[in-house]
Amino acid sequence: MGEPGLRLVGAGGGADIELLVGRIARGDAQAFEFLYDELSASVYGLARRVVRDPTRAEDVTQEVFLEVWRKAARFDRALGKAKTWVMTIAHRRAVDAVRRNEAAKRSDQQGAPDEVSHDEPGDAVVAAEEHGSVRRCMETLTDLQLESVRLAYFNGYTYSEVASLLDKPLPTIKTRMRDGLIRLRDCLEGSR
Amino acid sequence: MTTDLHTLSGAYAVDALSGSEVSDFDTHLAQCASCRIEVAELREAAAQMGLAEAAPAPRPLKARVLEAADRTPQLPPRVSSTDELASRRDAREGRRSRWLAGVAAAALLVTGTAVGVASLSEDDEPVVAAGVSQVFEAPDHRVATLETDYGMVQVGRSDARGEMALDASRLAKLDDGDVYQVWAVRDGNAEPVTAITDKVAGAAMPLPREGTVVAITVEPVANPEVPSSEPIVSVDPRTV
Numbered sequence: 001m002g003e004p005g006l007r008l009v010g011a012g013g014g015a016d017i018e019l020l021v022g023r024i025a026r027g028d029a030q031a032f033e034f035l036y037d038e039l040s041a042s043v044y045g046l047a048r049r050v051v052r053d054p055t056r057a058e059d060v061t062q063e064v065f066l067e068v069w070r071k072a073a074r075f076d077r078a079l080g081k082a083k084t085w086v087m088t089i090a091h092r093r094a095v096d097a098v099r100r101n102e103a104a105k106r107s108d109q110q111g112a113p114d115e116v117s118h119d120e121p122g123d124a125v126v127a128a129e130e131h132g133s134v135r136r137c138m139e140t141l142t143d144l145q146l147e148s149v150r151l152a153y154f155n156g157y158t159y160s161e162v163a164s165l166l167d168k169p170l171p172t173i174k175t176r177m178r179d180g181l182i183r184l185r186d187c188l189e190g191s192r
Numbered sequence: 193m194t195t196d197l198h199t200l201s202g203a204y205a206v207d208a209l210s211g212s213e214v215s216d217f218d219t220h221l222a223q224c225a226s227c228r229i230e231v232a233e234l235r236e237a238a239a240q241m242g243l244a245e246a247a248p249a250p251r252p253l254k255a256r257v258l259e260a261a262d263r264t265p266q267l268p269p270r271v272s273s274t275d276e277l278a279s280r281r282d283a284r285e286g287r288r289s290r291w292l293a294g295v296a297a298a299a300l301l302v303t304g305t306a307v308g309v310a311s312l313s314e315d316d317e318p319v320v321a322a323g324v325s326q327v328f329e330a331p332d333h334r335v336a337t338l339e340t341d342y343g344m345v346q347v348g349r350s351d352a353r354g355e356m357a358l359d360a361s362r363l364a365k366l367d368d369g370d371v372y373q374v375w376a377v378r379d380g381n382a383e384p385v386t387a388i389t390d391k392v393a394g395a396a397m398p399l400p401r402e403g404t405v406v407a408i409t410v411e412p413v414a415n416p417e418v419p420s421s422e423p424i425v426s427v428d429p430r431t432v
Binding site (some may be wrong): 025027029032033036040041042043044045046048049054058061062065066069070071072073074079080081083084087088090091092095131134135138149152153156157158159160162171174175177178179180181182184185188 | 199200201202203205206207208209210228232233234235236237238239240241242243244245246247248249250253254256257258260261262264265266267268269341
């Protein structure tokens with residue numbers, strides 16, 4: 001097992017993200033480095049999928065880890081898992097980057113709106129069993145639920161933009177997005 | 193309306209709301225525990241989707257990130273007891289003297305009393321009240337807008353009135369009874385001036401003497417003797 005406690009190995013064998021964040025909150029730079037080692041691929045992979053451009057994805061990744069560093073002391077365990085907290089920051093930053101970029105492009109073009117770029121599978125690492133269950137669970141969603149969730153999550157569209165793109169009423173998209181995520185949650189909960 | 197907001201939890205959890213919708217929903221979340229739980233759960237489901245996209249980051253990025261963190265200050269935790277307050281204050285002693293020492297100047301201070309202008313409106317929304325408005329609306333007023341981690345602060349100055357004011361109405365609401373504490377800093381010494389709470393959207397005060405820097409920190413109690421952390425913003429009113 002190596003030096004006990006050095007990498008804060010949790011019960012499942014993976015690093016204990018909660019413990020790392022707790023140490024980072026007290027200014028522990030080494031814990032921050034371990035957190036980077038643990039989660040940089042997760043953060044970068046999501047950023048890359050959302051913003052597409054690899055250089056921009058690197059910038060987003062840096063922003064995310066700096067926000068984690070700055071706000072570690074504010075992380076509240078009662079609100080959810082530390083890993084989810086990091087991925088939530090990652091998603092928000094990636095979406096902000098996409099929207100800033102789109103706004104800049106729109107003010108250049110001032111012409112026809114962009115085509116809907118439906119997400120293509122990126123060159124992500126082949127899904128491990130852990131990721132296999134989320135892919136399987138995504139298949140339990142209806143087409144509209146899945147499309148709404150994917151356009152929002154992976155393309156950074158707001159729900160009103162999704163409603164325009166899919167030519168559906170706003171309330172419909174609102175509820176599909178929510179129902180889709182609820183179904184995903186329930187499926188993942190069931191497969192644990 | 194509430195039912196409407198509730199159904200936005202999914203869109204909120206995947207960052208699919210516009211800016212103003214986010215603030216409206218945030219306000220709703222503050223009052224709806226079941227929504228908070230749902231958002232946390234849906235975020236976790238969404239995060240699982242994100243995790244499936246993992247791809248190794250380019251190697252040179254790590255050093256840049258670690259180096260950037262090294263020069264980045266951390267936000268203080270929220271303090272919930274006086275014991276914690278004392279130990280955290282001790283822990284930050286070093287940082288406190290460093291930021292105070294960095295503020296150049298001579299004697300002290302803000303003379304006279306600062307007026308924290310309180311206004312408890314029915315909706316519990318902070319209202320920028322008379323004393324502060326008087327500075328911002330004075331014929332000779334000058335204004336500076338400053339960005340902080342907690343939102344924007346406007347600093348107003350009127351030489352004719354001999355006053356300055358802080359408009360804090362766009363600062364984030366603080367939890368746990370934390371307040372925004374205004375300090376007047378000269379020659380390495382910080383004197384508490386007044387506290388801005390969630391009921392008080394600003395403060396007006398006589399213009400401090402030249403060489404005084406006005407700073408705001410987040411504090412667990414109003415008007416402590418010493419600041420417990422680094423300022424979220426500091427400004428020399430003479431530069432406004």
